[in-house]
Structures are given as structure tokens and as C-alpha cells.
Amino acid sequence: MHLAAIISKPQKPELRTILPDLIAWLSRRGYNSIVDPDSAHYIDASDPIDREEMPEQNPDLVIVLGGDGTLLSAARAFAKTTVPILSVNLGSLGFLTEIPLAELYTTLEAWCENCAGIELRSMMRIELHRDGQLFQKWDALNDAVVAKGAIARMANFIVALDNQFVASFRADGVIVSTPTGSTAYNLAADGPIVMPSVDAMMVTPICPHLLTIRPIVVPGESTISVHLEGVPSQTFLTVDGQEAVEIHRGDSISCCKSEYSVRLLRLRPNGLFNVLRSKLKWG
Numbered sequence: 001m002h003l004a005a006i007i008s009k010p011q012k013p014e015l016r017t018i019l020p021d022l023i024a025w026l027s028r029r030g031y032n033s034i035v036d037p038d039s040a041h042y043i044d045a046s047d048p049i050d051r052e053e054m055p056e057q058n059p060d061l062v063i064v065l066g067g068d069g070t071l072l073s074a075a076r077a078f079a080k081t082t083v084p085i086l087s088v089n090l091g092s093l094g095f096l097t098e099i100p101l102a103e104l105y106t107t108l109e110a111w112c113e114n115c116a117g118i119e120l121r122s123m124m125r126i127e128l129h130r131d132g133q134l135f136q137k138w139d140a141l142n143d144a145v146v147a148k149g150a151i152a153r154m155a156n157f158i159v160a161l162d163n164q165f166v167a168s169f170r171a172d173g174v175i176v177s178t179p180t181g182s183t184a185y186n187l188a189a190d191g192p193i194v195m196p197s198v199d200a201m202m203v204t205p206i207c208p209h210l211l212t213i214r215p216i217v218v219p220g221e222s223t224i225s226v227h228l229e230g231v232p233s234q235t236f237l238t239v240d241g242q243e244a245v246e247i248h249r250g251d252s253i254s255c256c257k258s259e260y261s262v263r264l265l266r267l268r269p270n271g272l273f274n275v276l277r278s279k280l281k282w283g
Contacts, residue, residue, distance in 0.1 A: 002031045005059040005083075007051055007074045008039040009066025012090055015042040018065065018101070025105060029112055034059065051077040059083055061111065061265070068096045068184070072240045075123075075141040079260045084118055086111070086265040095183040096141075098275055099267065107267045117266045121180045121196055122220065123258035126239055130251050138239045139258045142181030145241075146226055146253060147173025147206060149234040156229035159203060161222055166203075168229070169213045173206035176224050176255040180262075183276075185241065191215040196272065201255065223256040 004026050008015055019042050023033045034057055040048035049057065055078055064074045064087040071087045078085065088104050089097035099107055110116040126144045127137045138144075148155060154170045177186040179194040182202055187193060191204035192215055199220035205213050218224065228235065231249045238244045247253075276282055 002061075003057060003059040004031045004033050005049075005054045005057065005062045006033055006035045006039050007054075007062065007064045007066075007070060008036065008042065009070040009090060010038045010041070012042075012066065014090070015039070015065060019043050022063070022065075022104070025108070029108075031060075039065075054078070055081050055083070061086060064088065064097070066090050066097070068094050069242065071096050072141055073242060075121075075262045076139060076240065079123060079139045079258070079262065082263060084111075084263040084265045095272075095275055095279065096180065096264075098272075103267060107265065110267055111265060117268070119196070119264045119266045121262040121264060122178055122199070123260050123262060124176070124178050124181075124201065125256050125258040126176075126237075127254045128237055128245060128247075128251060129254070130248060135251070136245060138243065139260050140181075140240045141178065141262055142184045142240045143175055143177035143186060144253065144255055145173060145175050145185060145206075145238045146228070146247065147236065147238070149236045149246075154209060155231075155235060157205070158227040158229060160225040160227075161218055163223075163225070166216070167213065169205060170209040171205040171207055171213070174226050175202070175204040175206060176226065177202045177204065181240075183272075186215075189215075192217060193276070199257075201257070220257050223254055226253045226255075 034049050036051050037048040062085045064071050087097040088099050123139045123141050128135045157174050158168045159166045175186050179196045179198050182194040186204050189204050189206050200217050204215040231247050235247045236244045
């Protein structure tokens with residue numbers, strides 16, 4: 001028997017109907033299913049498995065039912081594996097979850113017949129150094145954001161590229177994003193849209209005090225460092241918009257290309273442009 005892992009977005013009542021049908025469909029095609037606690041809530045399953053522990057079960061496929069946030073969480077959980085992820089959009093503005101619910105079973109059929117494509121998305125290694133030591137690290141699919149949490153007050157940022165000084169400026173924050181993350185917070189901050197296949201990273205200031213400070217696209221093999229000159233209270237490093245840690249005086253953040261990639265299951269190529277036309281009304 002093959003094994004499928006199912007990860008779901010919370011507070012989606014329609015999953016009470018979707019999940020039993022999906023598990024039954026998979027069973028008919030020789031797949032057992034494991035579910036995370038959010039999925040278990042909809043089907044009253046008694047044996048859910050935490051997302052972080054799912055890779056230990058060695059599933060053949062991960063099915064994500066939700067939005068981009070649910071996919072980002074699943075991507076970090078499976079970052080060190082080569083398991084493909086099928087992401088189904090149950091939200092309203094999904095740039096990553098390109099597959100609509102209406103195409104769920106069509107895509108699964110293609111997967112079972114070895115006709116579906118795999119799209120590799122590069123991840124970013126983010127390291128927070130404190131007192132000269134590595135304090136915490138993450139592998140992110142979208143971005144790292146350094147910004148104030150509560151009081152709307154600018155901070156002084158210093159950005160370096162491969163240990164070479166780039167710029168010092170005042171801003172609300174700084175975003176370092178992957179090509180995949182270019183359509184996330186980076187896009188809202190007037191950063192560039194970059195094709196996921198491009199080997200690059202973006203550095204985008206958030207509301208800089210000087211209009212001459214613009215977003216920068218750098219080679220994917222670069223190491224980007226972000227420092228704050230004095231740390232205002234409640235300044236945070238946020239990873240993929242989901243994990244956050246408060247920044248202390250003397251901390252430094254470095255971002256570089258991760259050794260891991262996310263494998264997204266796709267029914268057809270160039271889905272990004274379909275999403276951009278649909279979500280951004282490009283015609």
C-alpha cells in the first residue's frame with residue numbers, strides 16, 4: 001500500500017464533506033491516509049499525526065487542502081524530504097496553491113498515472129545569530145521579514161551582500177524573499193515579481209524614508225545580512241509570516257539559498273501566469 005499525508009486548513013467547514021470523499025478515493029487506488037490534527041477535527045479521526053512528525057512516516061504524497069499559509073507550513077515540515085506536495089486552493093488569494101478544488105481528482109489521476117509534473121521551488125536558509133553564536137535557524141519557502149511589531153516607528157537598517165556593505169537606511173522594515181515569495185509580502189511592498197525558476201533573492205525595504213532606496217534583486221548564491229543600528233522595542237524576525245522571534249541588540253540575520261527544495265505537484269506548466277491573470281486582473 002502507498003501512503004498519502006493530508007494537511008488541512010482550520011475553520012473550513014466544507015472539509016467535512018471533502019475529506020471523507022478524498023480518503024475513500026485514495027483507498028480505492030491503493031493509498032492509506034494519515035491526517036494532521038486539523039484534518040482529524042473534520043472527520044473525528046482518533047489518531048492524527050502532527051505535521052512535523054509526518055515525514056517520519058515516509059508518505060509517497062502530501063495533499064494540502066487550504067491556502068498559501070497551510071502550504072508554507074507543510075513545506076517547512078517536509079523541507080528535508082523529496083516528497084511531492086499537491087496543494088489545493090480553498091481560499092480566495094492563493095499564489096502558491098494554484099490547483100482549484102475542481103481539479104483535485106484530475107491532478108490525482110495524473111499523479112497515479114505518472115503524468116503529473118513536479119515543479120522545484122528553492123528555499124532560503126535563515127539564521128539568527130546572537131552573542132556571536134547561531135541562535136536559531138529556519139528553511140523558508142517565502143521570506144524573512146525584520147520589522148516593528150507594535151509601535152509604528154522606523155528603525156535604522158544596515159544591509160550587506162557577501163560581507164560587502166550595500167546600504168544603510170531608515171524604514172519600517174526589510175523583506176528578504178525567494179522568487180516564490182516575490183508574490184507575497186514583497187509584492188505588497190512594491191517589490192518585483194520574479195519567476196520561481198530564477199536563481200535569485202530579493203531585498204525589499206518596507207516604506208523607506210528615502211525614495212531612492214529601491215528593491216534589489218541579487219544572485220541566488222549570495223548571502224544577505226541584515227543588522228539594526230539599535231533595536232527598538234518589539235522588533236521581530238518573522239519567517240514565512242508564521243514563525244516569529246524578537247530581535248535583541250547585537251543580533252544579526254543572514255539569508256542564503258537553502259540546500260533543500262520544495263517539490264510541488266502540477267497538472268500543467270506556467271501556472272504562475274494563470275494565477276497572476278486571475279488574481280491581479282491582468283486580462
